[in-house]
Amino acid sequence: MPAIPIPRFDQFYRYAELTRLLQDYADARPDLIALSSLGKSHEGREIWLVTVTNTATGADTDKPGFWIDGNIHAGELTSSTACLYWLHQLVLGHRFDDRITQLLDTRVVYICPRLNPDGAELAMADRPRHIRSSTRPYPWDEDPVEGLTVEDVDGDGRVLYMRIPDPHGPWKCHVDEPRLMVPREPGEFGGQYYRVMPEGTLTQYDGLQIQVNPNREGLDLNRNFPAYWRQEFEQTGAGPYPTSEPEVRAMVDFIVRHPNIGAGVSFHTHSGVILRPMGTQSDDDMTPEDLWIYKRLSALGEKLTGYPAISIYHDFKYHPKEVITGTQDWMYEHLGSLFWTVEIWAPNKEAGITDYDWIHWYREHPVEDDLKLLKWSDEQCGGQAHVDWYPVVHPQLGRVEFGGWDRLNFWRNPPVHLREREVARFPAWLTTLGLSLPKLEVLRTEVRALGPDTWRVRFAVANAGYLPSHITKRALERKTARGVVFEMHLPPGVSLVSGTARIVGPQLDGHAPKSSLQAFLPNRQVTADRAVAEWVVRAPHGTRIALTASADRAGTVRTEISLD
Template identity: 75%
Template sequence: MTLPATPTPSFDVFLKYDALTRLLFDYADAHPTLVSVDSIGKSHEGRDIWVATVTNIATGVAADKPAFWADGNIHAAELTASTAVLYFLHQLCSGYGTATEEGRQITQLLDTRTIYLCPRLNPDGAELALADRPRHIRSSTRRYPFDEEPVEGLTMEDVDGDGRILSMRIPDPHGAYKKCEQDPRLMVAREPGEFGGEYYRLMPEGTLKNWDGLTVKVNKDVEGLDLNRNFPAFWRQEFEQVGAGPYPTSEPEVRAMVDFVVAHPNIGAGISYHTHSGVILRPMGTHSDDDMIPEDLWSYKRFSAMGEKLTGYPAISIWHDFKYHPKETIGGTQDWLYEHLGALFWVVEIWSPNQAADIKDYKWIDWFREHPVEDDLKLLKWSDEQCGGQAHVDWQPFQHPQLGAVEIGGWDKMNYWRNPPPHLREREAARFPKWMMQVALSLPKLELLRTEVRALGPDTWRVRLAVANSGWLPAYVSQRALQRKIVRGVMFEIVLPPNDPSITLVSGKERMEGPQLEGHAPKNSLIAFLPSREVTADRAVAEWVVRAPKGTRLALTARADRAGAVRTEVSLD
């Protein structure tokens, strides 16, 4: 039987739901021993939320291997996030078994680990963002907090039917903006105390309801959820955290992910892809580095520095460097994986138009509040030279149904800010596979060291099973996991043939807990070397004494939640 060829998607195009579904199953059809696709739940509108499980089933089932999770597109219009996850899937499928250095790394990865990939956690919102007349809501399409249409105000939408939501400008002597002296296409802020010039009032492209001819209020989206604020850790009500939903995991998309991760304790690390800012964000969102467990902070900094080197994105702390307001904290997010479960977790904000325009040394959030006009001119030049003049759209007159004569134009935030332009999408997605693979290959991995059978008498035997953690990280992954009592030590199990009174367990238990296993990460550098008291802390041994006839076969198992499982048989002879 000839299998279908590996799909060759175009990563400069954002896929609608049906096309994305077909692509995932095409990978599964082309690589049935590597890829399976399953629904982990239904979205608000009833779409399946797909997860691809990627591992070589010839070397063991997915649940018996340590696992890495990656998701994307929890926010509706952040479509490049799904591209990054799909690109990783493509690299894994096309590289497995090849003789290149990357191919050998991929082969080792899928032979020893499991990768769970959810390219689109929010299929409803993404479908709305990809509609012919798009809406740029943040998350789910469920109406929240009220199931009502606005009775007044401006609703952001594509008014002129060009498939974009831009800005509208209207001449107004009290307006806050003016044309830039260096380039009149660009609107810049009016200076304090400035008067006597030509000024404009700017507002989002949209339509107005019950307009009084004077005042304009921009409506919030009736779909006011933020799925990334609906996770269990540090969840807070609407008055403290906008869009968090009525209670933690109230939304089916979030509940599907939480249920899946909890049901797969082999997941030891993960990444969630978002846009935009061009940064790698590490926990915590609610605590400073000083309040984190030091050993976990050291691990985070080590892997984050690795990510910075391999991707070119700076790695920063959410708490210290990425607050929307200095007095606000970001809780209830996907760093729930670390806070509650002790799995290492990052958020990657893909794409920075600032970096593309060669703007240096800017602060990711502060820049949007205030920056020099020279930055805007660099961005305008980038639009002209690299984007065919489409990132910033020239102002065009339009007869608005309520406002009358306006001009529509300005920055195309959806296609050039929130997401990179088509010709740069694959380049951005290609930054991450090496880092993800290195993190996944650092996960703990339980391996069989040896089995021993020794006769203590004619029908009495000592049986020993020795295992080791061959991974860089400890079997528990983080101190937070130990603190939260999420992970047990190695669980050893012996299975005796049933219904045979001649076979009994003399000592040892059918199931017993062994120690936590360290990884091969050194505790300090050789320059500061101090002899360790636990030279073999990566190993564990279980022992039983069994009374049974010679030739009896016994099944032995060792399992560590985050390090996988090993299974073997011994013969008493």
């Protein structure tokens, strides 16, 4: 059997390399890993899915499922690394780590390390362009006829900034640190000022006016999900209709066809936070039981990862008057699955800036923060996070200077020497979430003779997991998860006297406590984690009958009884 591959987590894999790496994992551990494709991207690349479970203990579809994905946004490459890192820990840990072994023996993990392979390829190209998501032209398929197109002009593999001296410019050099551009003060005049704009080329430049063009590829795949989809005028990049894009449609179709998926995480960059629903409503409007479990598991994530866990609606709006939706809204608000979005990496925090708002900081912050970041660039990044300004003869603008922050390689993603450290934060929390999923188990079977050829059969099951079989109250409200379904598979010559071949039973509680022992009222549903089905059958002595019980998100169990 081939050896388990040893990936590098300080580098980003191009599509061909990623494909080979995943194939090598599948070849090395066919007992644990199955590699398949969710579908094809806009440019025809396979969207790889890794199914991780111990096949000796059952099929993946018979087990509770946990989903993770990464790289839905083109330049958020570390999110793919986070998926690969946990995959590697799962492969190495099975049979050697008790928690990982338990996870893969009893549950299944679905990993999509790169949901948007086209956008990632463009971000890693020799001359990259920084787009939001898919490479499909949207909303119009046409090249710009004027304006500035953001791209790597000098071929150094980076997209930086350009600065041009201009007496009307809004920027100036910091008085003590001339490399740093800071805003011009109200009423200030008489100094050296600059216009600062992204690195790029201009079309039809008239020598006076510059407008930065939107990317020709204007889609945001994370706005294309069915939940609360809105048109372009309300939500930029949403696409012409929900799931119009093949990448999103492939993910949605797979998850809908796998109702065993009860929870998941989508990795993004950056901000260094764990985001929980809801995205469209305040906590006051959220189903209380779901809010309580979200807060409990999010607090565990905060403890295990070091990332603060916050509400999207209350703490992570791009604009206070706007609401954004994405994967987490579809998974929780439509399907009732628990779901988190993790924004990997916080350069601010790395530089020693601890008291800041995750979104509003980018609109306005004290210049002292920029000086801390510049110091971090010099001391920890070899001066490459903030590139010293250097002269360039621009093809349209003439003499300008390039420099400033390298956003893709140091802001949107951690620098090379910190990538593995950053993604190593997550496996403990992810494993705990997976182990918290409901898990159906056979509790007991009973056969009692009522006559020479008549028998009473009882089949009892229990939920051995932390979470209830429906995962959330939202799932009950949306009717997306049935209770336990018992089935008796009658062989020829056997008939039912009472009962039906299929019985839809109740939802099952998990062992998560509903309240403390000091609560005012006791929990009256002491054994709500159990369910029993009963039949009376007519069959010859010694007949064997197969029984099945399944719960959409708690898995399937099978057993056989003998009438004797």
